[in-house]
Amino acid sequence: MTPSYASYNDFKNQLLTAFRTNEERMNGASKTPVHQLRRSALKQFDLLGFPTIRHEEWKYSNVNGLLKEAFALDETTTLTAEDLAPLEIPNLDGNILYFVNGRYHAELSRLVSPTDQVQITSFAEALKADPDFIESHFAHYADYQENAFTALNTALATDGVVVRVPDNTTVEQPIILRFITDARDKSIASQPRNLITVGKNAEVMMAESYRTLGEQASFVNVVTEIVLGRDARMQYYKVQNETEKAYHIGTTQVNQTDNSHFYSATVTLNGNFVRNNLNIVLNGQHAEAFMYGLYMPNGRQHVDNHTLVDHAMPNSYSNELYKGILDDNSTGVFNGKIFVRPDAQKTNAYQSCKNVVLSPGASMNTKPQLEIFADDVKCSHGTTTGKLNDEALFYMRSRGIPKDEARTLLLYAFSQDVLSQIKIQPIREYLERVVTEKLGE
Amino acid sequence: MLSISNLQAVIGDKQILKGLDLEVNAGEVHAIMGPNGAGKSTLASVLAGREDYEVTGGSVLFEGKDLLEMAPEERAAEGIFLAFQYPVEIPGVSTTNFLKTALNEIRKHRGQDSLDAVQFLKLMKEKMKLVNIDQSLLSRSLNEGFSGGEKKRNEIFQMAMLEPKLAILDETDSGLDIDALRIVADGVNQLRSPERATIVVTHYQRLLDYIVPDYVHVLYKGRIVKSGPKELALELEEKGYDWIKAEAI
Numbered sequence: 001m002t003p004s005y006a007s008y009n010d011f012k013n014q015l016l017t018a019f020r021t022n023e024e025r026m027n028g029a030s031k032t033p034v035h036q037l038r039r040s041a042l043k044q045f046d047l048l049g050f051p052t053i054r055h056e057e058w059k060y061s062n063v064n065g066l067l068k069e070a071f072a073l074d075e076t077t078t079l080t081a082e083d084l085a086p087l088e089i090p091n092l093d094g095n096i097l098y099f100v101n102g103r104y105h106a107e108l109s110r111l112v113s114p115t116d117q118v119q120i121t122s123f124a125e126a127l128k129a130d131p132d133f134i135e136s137h138f139a140h141y142a143d144y145q146e147n148a149f150t151a152l153n154t155a156l157a158t159d160g161v162v163v164r165v166p167d168n169t170t171v172e173q174p175i176i177l178r179f180i181t182d183a184r185d186k187s188i189a190s191q192p193r194n195l196i197t198v199g200k201n202a203e204v205m206m207a208e209s210y211r212t213l214g215e216q217a218s219f220v221n222v223v224t225e226i227v228l229g230r231d232a233r234m235q236y237y238k239v240q241n242e243t244e245k246a247y248h249i250g251t252t253q254v255n256q257t258d259n260s261h262f263y264s265a266t267v268t269l270n271g272n273f274v275r276n277n278l279n280i281v282l283n284g285q286h287a288e289a290f291m292y293g294l295y296m297p298n299g300r301q302h303v304d305n306h307t308l309v310d311h312a313m314p315n316s317y318s319n320e321l322y323k324g325i326l327d328d329n330s331t332g333v334f335n336g337k338i339f340v341r342p343d344a345q346k347t348n349a350y351q352s353c354k355n356v357v358l359s360p361g362a363s364m365n366t367k368p369q370l371e372i373f374a375d376d377v378k379c380s381h382g383t384t385t386g387k388l389n390d391e392a393l394f395y396m397r398s399r400g401i402p403k404d405e406a407r408t409l410l411l412y413a414f415s416q417d418v419l420s421q422i423k424i425q426p427i428r429e430y431l432e433r434v435v436t437e438k439l440g441e
Numbered sequence: 442m443l444s445i446s447n448l449q450a451v452i453g454d455k456q457i458l459k460g461l462d463l464e465v466n467a468g469e470v471h472a473i474m475g476p477n478g479a480g481k482s483t484l485a486s487v488l489a490g491r492e493d494y495e496v497t498g499g500s501v502l503f504e505g506k507d508l509l510e511m512a513p514e515e516r517a518a519e520g521i522f523l524a525f526q527y528p529v530e531i532p533g534v535s536t537t538n539f540l541k542t543a544l545n546e547i548r549k550h551r552g553q554d555s556l557d558a559v560q561f562l563k564l565m566k567e568k569m570k571l572v573n574i575d576q577s578l579l580s581r582s583l584n585e586g587f588s589g590g591e592k593k594r595n596e597i598f599q600m601a602m603l604e605p606k607l608a609i610l611d612e613t614d615s616g617l618d619i620d621a622l623r624i625v626a627d628g629v630n631q632l633r634s635p636e637r638a639t640i641v642v643t644h645y646q647r648l649l650d651y652i653v654p655d656y657v658h659v660l661y662k663g664r665i666v667k668s669g670p671k672e673l674a675l676e677l678e679e680k681g682y683d684w685i686k687a688e689a690i
């Protein structure tokens with residue numbers, strides 16, 4: 001069945017209507033600065049509409065499939081702790097927060113860090129309890145003028161997490177955000193929104209994990225804003241392992257100040273259509289950002305990683321390594337932008353994207369984009385896309401290792417450059433297991 | 442043990458082996474010499490099962506079984522080992538991990554139990570001594586950043602670990618100094634037994650001072666054109682290949 005052109009606008013209209021319905025229920029609260037901001041974001045979303053492949057940033061990622069689905073914007077769920085048990089990551093300790101269809105569920109979650117180490121609240125709660133704080137950060141970093149999905153999230157997001165790490169504090173236990181879509185009865189769209197502020201000389205480890213339950217379609221449109229103070233250090237992992245009917249579009253926007261260190265790994269294991277935007281502004285001297293990525297689509301899956309490192313100040317450093325394993329008829333996109341502003345002398349920026357294409361039906365599109373306006377900088381970038389090394393395969397087979405196992409061993413080793421960077425051990429082990437399983441398929 | 446008759450192989454549209462015959466019995470060491478481009482590595486690769494080469498004629502029997510029907514990993518399990526002229530770098534896989542996988546796969550094929558970590562380490566320690574190889578090398582990615590000599594020594598170490606029935610050494614001596622050469626030769630000689638055989642492909646007679654062959658063959662333009670006792674190697678060293686070339690025409 002081919003939907004008529006008009007139905008492409010149905011989802012958009014549904015979202016615009018949802019905003020207005022919410023607004024009517026708000027009474028006085030609709031006057032707040034945050035709501036005014038949401039209103040302008042909605043206007044922008046209305047103006048931009050969903051991107052088409054004529055849009056430079058969406059050239060190789062067609063969202064038409066998403067627009068053909070009929071999603072409910074339904075935050076209710078009958079999901080219980082028992083239903084979640086099969087999704088648990090073994091041996092994982094720490095603050096584990098569950099969000100179902102975008103809504104925080106305290107009864108499923110576990111907060112263990114003392115509040116003098118970190119304040120963790122749901123976004124909805126923080127909006128009520130401390131609107132001034134939200135107002136001072138919300139949508140200050142993630143741009144909604146150009147990006148329709150960020151505009152949509154900014155307008156419609158009702159929940160997510162707000163994490164505040166005070167100055168000079170190390171959060172000892174990791175913070176794990178688990179976003180579950182309950183698509184057992186119907187197709188569900190959600191718009192989680194997260195805000196993380198890490199104080200001066202503070203340190204935290206965080207992971208976002210995305211899963212879908214059920215056979216129906218899911219659409220998660222998430223925005224995470226991260227602000228790192230002077231000398232702050234953060235480990236940030238995004239792990240996406242949804243279903244063959246999952247649409248996932250996410251933006252992580254990071255703002256770094258002097259001497260802050262940001263280490264990230266973005267791992268995409270499963271989903272029908274996945275777009276990860278990771279935007280980092282190095283807005284301070286001696287700030288450092290490390291970005292690792294691993295994606296392994298198969299079937300007809302599509303994974304698009306867009307990264308942007310904006311070197312805005314002198315003496316900053318960025319290092320990026322993304323690796324892809326593409327099978328069947330899957331497609332991948334890597335677009336890595338590096339800006340070096342005129343003032344950002346002595347910048348070091350390194351980028352590399354390596355891909356193994358396992359089948360003739362799979363393809364990978366890579367595009368490094370370096371825009372360098374300072375003269376005293378060190379930048380390098382390189383992308384490779386190729387088949388699995390036949391010489392290596394033969395060498396291994398000649399020692400008695402069967403073809404499939406040799407292939408798995410080689411690809412597992414290939415993925416290790418990324419997975420070994422993950423410092424939350426249970427998450428690394430979980431990923432190693434899922435990667436091995438997927439390679440064995 | 443190994444019986445090659447009228448073997449013909451092509452790569453692309455280029456015929457490289459043009460009717461090659463060779464008989465190797467258990468307990469024997471055969472040296473194969475010959476000028477560059479003669480087809481020595483091609484023969485070694487065809488025996489190990491490299492798929493780039495297409496066998497267009499002839500047969501190869503290994504202990505009575507049709508070797509050409511077997512996948513490379515089956516040949517390894519049956520007891521064939523090729524020490525590569527150019528060992529391949531395997532990023533991210535340590536020699537230890539690689540060998541543990543290989544050894545246990547071979548054992549599985551033979552209906553033997555896997556070695557556990559302790560047994561495996563014990564065996565490794567024993568064989569490390571044999572080829573004088575360092576633990577630190579074995580924990581690194583296989584062959585990645587190894588010197589030429591380290592790569593060759595690692596090949597012999599792998600051979601010692603896997604204890605093949607038929608070892609084929611493809612110019613394992615090239616690029617080795619005399620000490621390394623001796624270690625490689627020791628490794629090979631330790632494995633010598635009435636049940637095993639070795640084919641040594643080499644350019645130089647030097648190696649044959651240490652691994653004394655029972656037979657020397659000259660491979661030229663895709664065929665064995667001359668065979669003889671070990672003294673043939675000395676003659677080749679002295680006179681070069683031109684007289685053979687002349688004889689072969």
Ligand SMILES: Nc1ncnc2c1ncn2[C@@H]1O[C@H](COP(=O)(O)OP(=O)(O)O)[C@@H](O)[C@H]1O
Nearest residue numbers: 452453455457476477478479480481482483484
């Ligand atoms: N992959 C290949 N493609 C085309 N020709 C090849 C290839 N490999 C080897 N050859 C050719 O086959 C011939 C034999 O090569 P090789 O077996 O390596 O010789 P040797 O080991 O005796 O020096 C040479 O002429 C070589 O150029």
Ligand SMILES: [Mg+2]
Nearest residue numbers: 481482526612
């Ligand atoms: Mg050769």
